[in-house]
Amino acid sequence: MLIRKGIYLLLCSMILCASLKAQSYEVLNYNFNGTPNFGVNIKTNLPFVNASQMVTLHIEGYDFGATETISLNVAWYIYNDVFHNPVISSSGGYTPEVFLTNNNGLVNLYISDKGNFQRFKITAFAQGMNEQNSWFQGWTAADEPMQGTHVYNLPYRNSFRGTVTNHGNLYSLGNVGINTQNPIGKLDVRGDVFIGNNNLVLGTSGSFVQIDQGSSIGDTYTQIRAFSNGGNALNNLILQSNGGNVGIGTTSPDSKLSVKGKIRAQEVKVEMTNWPDYVFEKSYQLPTLQDTEKHIKEKGYLPGIPCAAEVKANGIDLGEMNAKLLQKIEELTLYLIAQSKELRNQNGKIEAQSEEIKLLKSKVLVN
Secondary structure, eight states: OHHHHHHHHHHHHHHHHHHHHTTEEEEEEEEESSOOSSOEEEEEEEEOOTTSOOOEEEEEEEETTTTEEEEEEEEEEEETTEEEEEEEEESSSOOOEEEEEEETTEEEEEEEOOOTTEEEEEEEEOOSSOOOGGGGSSOEEEEOOOOOEEEEEOOBOOOOOSOOOOOOOSSOOOOEEESOSSOOSSEEEOSOOOOOSSOEEEEETTEEEEEEOOSSTTOOOOEEEEEESSGGGOEEEEEETTTTEEEESOSSOOSSEEESSOOOOSOOOOOOSOOGGGGGSTTOOOOOHHHHHHHHHHHSSOTTSOOHHHHHHHOOOHHHHHHHHHHHHHHHHHHHHHHHHHHHHHHHHHHHHHHHHHHHHHHHHHO
């Protein structure tokens, strides 16, 4: 009785182990000594049939040409005659383009990469979808073009939680690259960067950059502050994306560029649309010198020019001020031209009078 019970338990254990083992399959071992002409086309025996499977594949190995480990996880489901929610992730350094296709009613996996001296193995996990052992047998891999229809380029998705550390080593500087395989700095991002609700602080208290959050969740408002010489005590640079204003030496820039301090440049060009050539038009009403004198006596500054108090409070617009000064120079030029004409007329009259005097004198002497 005890012997029969022991045999029964042993058989149950063997059946249970076989059942558990049947959920995982080692389906393929692949190696290629050289460089393929196309890529790796993996032909499975998984039927392209709706709701027939929910398989996870693990591809692990080594790519000698890229000097990268291979650790890919692929999953998909077939629904409404399409690959539904397929996805791929990588925990190694190898991230080639990978495609799923329907090749004559069977699923193909195509790795679009010409890996030099590449080798890997594929294991599959499947459970609860009436899987058949024959689906996981007889898989092949060859250097050939992608084949089949329903082509789907698998999107990579990798997520991290907790602390992620990159120490670097003798062969790596510990750089992190986003959208680049060759980062040239500790963080190298090729593309747009979005900073959400929290601040981003880089560097030490003596010199760092801080990107402030928006006023609410999802707000695109961002303010970048660059500090130096003692941290928050000095705001050297402010960039406000909500107004596009840049401030240097000020935390509240009210213009596209606000600088509190001196500016040194080799050239400054100001674009103007209202240059005072109108002063020389016939329709221009030139103020009289009497009116200008009266304004100066009453106000203490030239008409059309801001007073000292206004300049102190609001500053001046370089382009506008240059135009006003040129207007005064052009008016002054017209005054001088008029005075020159009047002087020439007076000189002409004096010369005529001198001639008359000489003529009168000569007549007197003759008589």
